[in-house]
Amino acid sequence: MTATGINEAEKIDVSVKGAALAAANAGKFDQLPIYDRAIECSSRERIRAIQLEKLIAQVEWTYERVEWYRRKMDEMGVKPSDIRTLEDVRKLPFTDKSALRDTFPYGLFAVPLDEVVELHASSGTTGKPIVVGYNDHDMDVWSDCIARLSQMAGVVPSDRVQMAFGYGMFTGGFGLHYGLQKLGCMMIPAGSGNTERQIQMIQDYGTTVLVATPTYALHICEVGERMGYDWATSTLRVGLFGGEPCPPGLKQEIESRMHIVCTDNYGLTEVMGPGVSGECLANRDMQHIAEDHFLWEVVDPETGVPVPEGEMGELVLTPLDKQAIPVLRYRTHDLTRVVTDKCACGRTHARMQKVRSRSDDMLIIRGTNVFPSQVEDVLTSIEGVTPHYRIIVEEVDGLDRMTVQTEIKPETFSDSFEEMDRFRALVAEKLKSVLLVGVRVQLIEPGGIERTTGKAKHVEDRRK
Ligand SMILES: [Zn+2]
Structure with missing residues (x-):
């Protein structure tokens, strides 16, 4: 025992391969790191109070600065002062992809372009791409969300992170990069492709965390096996996945063949990029929503009417402190359900079931x-x-x-x-x-x- 009364032998070093998952499986969640405990584990009352304060300010910000929303709200006869409770969000107009497309490129921007520090876009298969901009504040919020979900998977500042997402206009590469750097990790910006070189880099640089789409991670795994690389003794211990849904069977297969712990996160360019929600090690089918930054609703995809808590429907998101491009009630078309009971990991932020289907990919x-x-x-x-x-x-x-x-x-x-x-x-x-x-x-x-x-x-x- 030390002077502080903590038995040092019981402390778990989560940077050891497999230690984070073993601790989680043994229910030792208090020994796993939480990036922002004060926010991520605060009471539901406090979360709702933060959300309401931010929602009111966000609606004012949006109404005053973005003509598109001002016109919509005027048509509906709703003023920022009508927003007095969280449920009042339902008075606001929905936003969908077409709003961003129709105002291409800068029509929804709420700040002068010289305040914008980064631009991203999602390539549209038809028509114009969706363009989004970030100011310094937005970049801070984004990095914060990524740092949180990385710690949920057991990533720590001493980790060496190999980025196998493409950089470029896609939000995945840079989004994860900044957030992991904020956490204190050493970034290895490999980019996507050149699979044999990826494996060589893991070996040469002692990579401990791999960021990739799950299908590409599996490909790296297969190529490594063919090259005779031993994943069991590799320094690699965590996979941070994103960019596409990861079915449980695929994740299990990668975890057992690569000897790593894999979690995935959810996000979309229109409301920020990756990092809206992330998977903790306590419940592998759910993801904690960063509720101090996003207000969620689950609605019937046909009628747009909210469904009772815990039931399946379409996820609708309102970012609560997005300055460069505010978005109200974004229709994601992603189907999920959300629960608000406390998670075994200690976090109190609501959890959404991992998105496996979209209302429009049926x-x-x-x-x-x-x-x-x-x-x-x-x-x-x-x-x-x-x-x-x-x-x-x-x-x-x-x-x-x-x-x-x-x-x-x-x-x-x-x-x-x-x-x-x-x-x-x-x-x-x-x-x-x-x-x-x-x-x-x-x-x-x-x-x-x-x-x-x-x-x-x-x-x-x-x-x-
Ligand atoms: Zn949890």
């Missing part, structure tokens, strides 16, 4: 609703297939046809046609039992589905 196959995440869940539950897959939807003789291409593991591959056909039928049957619609299955040989260094594109809808 496929309608012969009248049945199918989400790509359902296909993903079935495939990751089958021994013998890899997490690499593709869904192709086409119209054949006036009928929808859905084909799932799934890549099999080398040990599943066989020269026997009968054996392969039996396996194919098994996959098709499992898919049908969950999707309730018949699916064509094609087995693809190991390595046959193209790997990507960024977001994987799983769905190809060829229908008109």
Whole structure:
């Protein structure tokens, strides 16, 4: 025992490989780091009070400075002074992607451009991109959110972080970079691609944390295995994922093959970038929302009316201290549910279930609703297939046809046609039992589905 009464032997050094997860699994959450304990563990009353104060100021800021919102609010007959409770947020107009697109590039900016210190954009598949700007204050808030979620995964200032996200206009690269630097980590800005070099860098620089999309992390894992790199003894111990949803099966596979702990975070360019919410080690299916910076609502995607707490719906976000581009009630189209009970990790900020589907990525196959995440869940539950897959939807003789291409593991591959056909039928049957619609299955040989260094594109809808 030391003079302070703390038994030093019981203190856990979370920078040791596997220690953070082992501590979490043993329920020793008080021994895990929390970046901003005063805020992240404050009472629900205090969180709501902070939110209300910021909401009132944010609506005033927005109304006074952005003509687009002033016009919308005037049309609806709502003034900033009408916002007196958190529930009053419902009086405000929704914002969707088109608002940002229609005002391209600077129409929604609330500060003069000489106050803007950074610009990002998300590439639109159609039309103009979505452009967002940040002033110094916005950059601070962003870094703060990233520092918090990094500590949730057990990242500490002594970590060496290899960034395998692309930099550029995409918010993921720089967003994570600044936040991890704020935490005190050493950044290794590798950028995406050149996979063998990524592994060489992990080895040369003693990288402890990898930032990547989950599909790219798996690719790095596979290439490393082929090169004979031993992930079990590697210095790498944490994966910070983002850029695309990470199904639980994929995460488990990466964790066991790379011997690392992986968490992922949620965010979107329109409201900030990555860092809106992050996964703690106490409940791997949920993510804590940075509630002092974001007011959340969950609404019925059809009607826009809030659903009861804890029920599934579309996430709507109002950033509470976003100065350069304020956004009110942004419709994310992401489906989730949010709970507010205290988490075992000690944090009190509300938790959202990880987003697996968007209201607009639902496929309608012969009248049945199918989400790509359902296909993903079935495939990751089958021994013998890899997490690499593709869904192709086409119209054949006036009928929808859905084909799932799934890549099999080398040990599943066989020269026997009968054996392969039996396996194919098994996959098709499992898919049908969950999707309730018949699916064509094609087995693809190991390595046959193209790997990507960024977001994987799983769905190809060829229908008109
Ligand atoms: Zn937690």
